[in-house]
Amino acid sequence: MEGEDAARRRRQQQQQGQAAAGEKEVGQVKEKKVKRKRGRVELRRIEDRTSRQVRFSKRRSGLFKKARELSVLCDAEVALVVFSPAGRLYEFASSNSSMEKIFGRYWDIPNTTAQETRVDRNIQIDLNEQSVPDSVSELNDIAQWALESNVNEMSMAELRCFEETVTDALTVIKNKLMMKVAGLPQKERSPLKKRKNRWSPESEE
Amino acid sequence: MEGEDAARRRRQQQQQGQAAAGEKEVGQVKEKKVKRKRGRVELRRIEDRTSRQVRFSKRRSGLFKKARELSVLCDAEVALVVFSPAGRLYEFASSNSSMEKIFGRYWDIPNTTAQETRVDRNIQIDLNEQSVPDSVSELNDIAQWALESNVNEMSMAELRCFEETVTDALTVIKNKLMMKVAGLPQKERSPLKKRKNRWSPESEE
DNA sequence: GTCTATGTATAAAA
DNA sequence: TTTTATACATAGAC
Numbered sequence: 239m240e241g242e243d244a245a246r247r248r249r250q251q252q253q254q255g256q257a258a259a260g261e262k263e264v265g266q267v268k269e270k271k272v273k274r275k276r277g278r279v280e281l282r283r284i285e286d287r288t289s290r291q292v293r294f295s296k297r298r299s300g301l302f303k304k305a306r307e308l309s310v311l312c313d314a315e316v317a318l319v320v321f322s323p324a325g326r327l328y329e330f331a332s333s334n335s336s337m338e339k340i341f342g343r344y345w346d347i348p349n350t351t352a353q354e355t356r357v358d359r360n361i362q363i364d365l366n367e368q369s370v371p372d373s374v375s376e377l378n379d380i381a382q383w384a385l386e387s388n389v390n391e392m393s394m395a396e397l398r399c400f401e402e403t404v405t406d407a408l409t410v411i412k413n414k415l416m417m418k419v420a421g422l423p424q425k426e427r428s429p430l431k432k433r434k435n436r437w438s439p440e441s442e443e
Numbered sequence: 444m445e446g447e448d449a450a451r452r453r454r455q456q457q458q459q460g461q462a463a464a465g466e467k468e469v470g471q472v473k474e475k476k477v478k479r480k481r482g483r484v485e486l487r488r489i490e491d492r493t494s495r496q497v498r499f500s501k502r503r504s505g506l507f508k509k510a511r512e513l514s515v516l517c518d519a520e521v522a523l524v525v526f527s528p529a530g531r532l533y534e535f536a537s538s539n540s541s542m543e544k545i546f547g548r549y550w551d552i553p554n555t556t557a558q559e560t561r562v563d564r565n566i567q568i569d570l571n572e573q574s575v576p577d578s579v580s581e582l583n584d585i586a587q588w589a590l591e592s593n594v595n596e597m598s599m600a601e602l603r604c605f606e607e608t609v610t611d612a613l614t615v616i617k618n619k620l621m622m623k624v625a626g627l628p629q630k631e632r633s634p635l636k637k638r639k640n641r642w643s644p645e646s647e648e
Numbered sequence: 649g650t651c652t653a654t655g656t657a658t659a660a661a662a
Numbered sequence: 663t664t665t666t667a668t669a670c671a672t673a674g675a676c
Contacts, residue, residue, distance in 0.1 A: 282516070283516065284516050300656090303656095304657095307484065308503060308506055312527075313489075318523050321520035327549065343526065343532075344534065407609065408609045408613055501672060504671095
């Protein structure tokens with residue numbers, strides 16, 4: 239988006255050429271009268287606290303308006319969540335209360351493809367490591383915890399992490415299978431990615 | 444809010460006066476061609492399919508740009524998910540991979556600042572919560588056994604069976620997640636088929 | 649995608 | 663807050 243200023247400059251240059259080149263200069267000369275107001279928007283954090291707050295309010299309104307317009311005009315599903323630097327929550331979802339629905343959809347899609355992605359990522363690793371026992375061990379921990387806590391009370395995020403962890407474990411298992419099918423030896427040990435157990439209730443962040 | 448258009452109109456009128464007034468008349472005569480472009484934005488679904496798609500692309504770009512600007516300029520956390528009517532997914536999260544973080548936060552805040560909406564957050568799901576505990580329980584058994592035996596010596600068939608079992612468990616977990624996300628009650632008992640657990644330590648076949 | 653006229657958003661000021 | 667001037671977004675036409 240080059241913005242209108244650029245277009246205008248172009249236009250003005252033409253005008254200057256054909257009509258009142260000299261007079262148009264006035265616009266530039268008198269810029270002290272028109273005042274140098276805004277400059278281009280810099281894409282960096284606004285340092286002034288007050289200014290930042292004001293801009294946040296305005297831009298937030300604008301953003302939510304745009305989101306609403308997009309969803310209505312174009313019949314799209316839109317979910318928007320904003321936390322102000324002060325921690326306040328603002329949200330928008332195209333249909334009433336469809337925040338969950340939209341994000342369910344969101345998570346479902348990445349999940350289906352995530353497996354392939356992860357497989358790629360882990361294949362080479364697994365070529366020379368004994369990762370299954372590790373993953374199984376982890377699986378055990380997960381299961382243990384899941385049994386002890388009430389799974390039904392897991393928050394969405396916890397459930398999601400739980401799912402991801404099990405998916406990871408499953409991927410390792412699949413890799414192992416592949417290796418076996420391919421007739422490749424699996425011997426030496428090497429560290430599997432050490433993921434903190436985000437599914438754990440007391441897990442730190 | 445007169446906008447730049449007004450200023451430009453003014454400028455153009457001057458030009459007409461001093462340079463090409465006659466030529467500009469064409470603009471009025473051919474107004475079907477030059478004038479009456481956009482009208483005000485109507486807040487209703489665009490009926491024309493093509494137009495709707497084009498607008499979707501443009502507005503989506505704009506929206507995401509705004510979202511990015513808000514997050515950077517104002518140091519806010521922003522998560523945005525859009526599904527096009529065609530089902531394509533577009534997403535933005537202020538920090539890398541913070542989509543989950545932001546939504547975890549979103550779901551964890553129901554009472555503090557969040558206003559209405561989250562009424563139905565932790566509802567239902569208790570219709571037949573047995574499915575998860577069961578799958579988790581099974582998961583536990585699997586893990587237990589896998590730990591005790593040497594996974595690396597599993598036969599192909601055993602590995603496959605292992606994989607299948609974990610996959611099933613994962614399916615149940617995903618199911619649970621989706622139900623929760625969609626806010627839907629889980630009606631049927633998860634069809635975790637009862638197969639002979641060849642991998643199970645105590646269930647010999 | 650590009651262009652241009654126009655509508656909108658918004659930074660700064662009042 | 664409201665106003666104003668300006669930057670920016672974008673509809674419609676290529």
